[in-house]
Amino acid sequence: MGGKLISLRETLLTIAATRRRAMGQILLLSAGFLVLVAISALSVVLVTQSRKDNGWVVHTVEVENQLNALLLEIRQAESATRGYLLTTDPQFLADYKSVSRSIVPDLDKLASLSLDNPVQIENIRQLQGPVESRLDEFAKAIELATRHDIPGGVAMLHESGAEDSVRRIDDVAGAMRAEENQLFAQRTHTADRTQQLASIVTVVGSGLVVTLAAISIFLVRRSSRARDDAEAQLRDNNLNLEATVDERTADLREANNEIQRFAYIVSHDLRSPLVNIMGFTSELEELRGDIFRRIAALAHTSDSAPLVPAGGGDVELPLDGKDKQLSQDFTEALGFIKSSIGKMDRLITAILNLTREGRREFQPVKIDTRELIEGIVATMAHQAAEAEAQIRIEPLPNLVSDRLAMEQIFGNLIDNALKYLKPGVPGDIAIRARTKLGFAIFEVADNGRGIDPKDHQRIFDLFRRAGTQDKAGQGIGLAHVRALVRRLGGTMSVASELNTGSTFTITLPIAWAASNRNRDTMRKGDT
């Protein structure tokens, strides 16, 4: 038994552990999922950031390119102007025209590119003046040249102000380039850092995911191993269970038979000495008669001799004081012995009958319950009339059960109800029933003297009785009834208060089939 209990507890522990493990796995998976989501989100953010950073770097390069292009155009315009002035080749004039047309838009474009940077806006604003004045100079020089005033045009280019514009353009362009260079360095650095961060996040995240996966795999393997173990154990247990149940049933059956045999043999063997005790007590009683007759005769002889010959032993002679007392004591003692023997005999007979009942095989038959109870009531009509009691039989369901057992059950209960009525109060005994879930619930209710609640258990015990002991009985009826009800697969209970009557409730299966218990009984008596 102990081993089984322990293995049961182990199973319970295993179940708890499994549940815990499953929870752990769910948590682990959620953690892994969360990490993945976090990494993805961070990656997206970082990639976007990186793209933006790169965009800024490209932007810086663009601004620088634009600036360089602008400066180049200015130089080209200057060279074209100079070339025209020197050669008046219309090719230079065409060059100049195409370049000078694109300078202003390029400057605007530069301005629009650098809108994000206040420093560059200021620089471009400063650039605008000199560039325009320079373009002016070029235009004037070209105009002078077209009018064949070449020296005027040359002088125009070398005007005092021209030197200043060129210097300012160079300065501003230098400042702008420096600014853009600085921005470029800064933005490149930022972009690098963002990319680094992104790679770190990716690496760490991947590491975390791999770790979680590893833990998860470990847990899954462990739990599947535990499950395999549990399954193996379960298989073993299942195999053992049936064998164990059979074993226990056989043990119980054996024990039950043992008890029955024991009760039977003991009551038999107790009876033999009882026959002797009773027999020789009766013999003693005979002897007592002889002895006291003799004493009386002797006493008489010594008192008055003449009486003796007449009839000696045949005539009852009165005893005198002391002898009479002795004779009475003798009778009393013998009386106690005999009444005790009688009681003991009744108890032994009762046990014998009970064991005999226990051995009887029950036969399930269809029973017309009402007819059965009416039959019982008819046999008790005399007692009922004596007790001025009426017995009401309400509609009763029919059953499949053992007829004799049913007769004994209701016979005992109705007999008890009649026996323990309140003196002086007309008895009212009701037998009613209802059905519920395949069971018939019978009630035998009386308005008798009732049973103290503290005795409710006791009345079902063998040889135990409760209340005023003014009726003959051995204390067997209810014990017997309960044993019968149990063998018929039912239960029995009592509801009662002192002086308000008792209600015995019996629940019996409506269709009782002879169960295994029937086979527990012994085939034959051994004596």
Next chain:
Amino acid sequence: MTKPVTIIMIEDDEGHARLIERNIRRSGVNNEILPFTNGTAAVNHLFGSDGTGVNHKDQALLILLDLNLPDMTGIDILRRVKENKYLKCAPVVVLTTTDDAQEIKRCYELGCNVYITKPVNYESFANAIRQLGLFFSVIQVPQAAP
């Protein structure tokens, strides 16, 4: 005319034996009563040393048998008596405390002639034995086979 009937009383309880004998005598039966207190001694006497029972070939017997014996059950003795060709005609009276219906049936099936339950109540007991004594005085017991 013939040999008087011998009563063989197989009863392990000496008190019972005494009470039975006393009451039989009171009913006026004066036949010889051979008491045995255990099965083995009774069987030895009944069937002799060779186990055939030939010793009692010419004897009229009446067997009073208790079923609860210390060394064997009275039923075994009953069966052997009824299976023995020299003894099977001897009337067997089972006198025991057992009143189990099955037991009674079995005894009659095996060929017992009378089955009496010993009542604890002495009046009834004495009465039963005396009537048995009266019965003994009137029944005819088969004489030895020719």
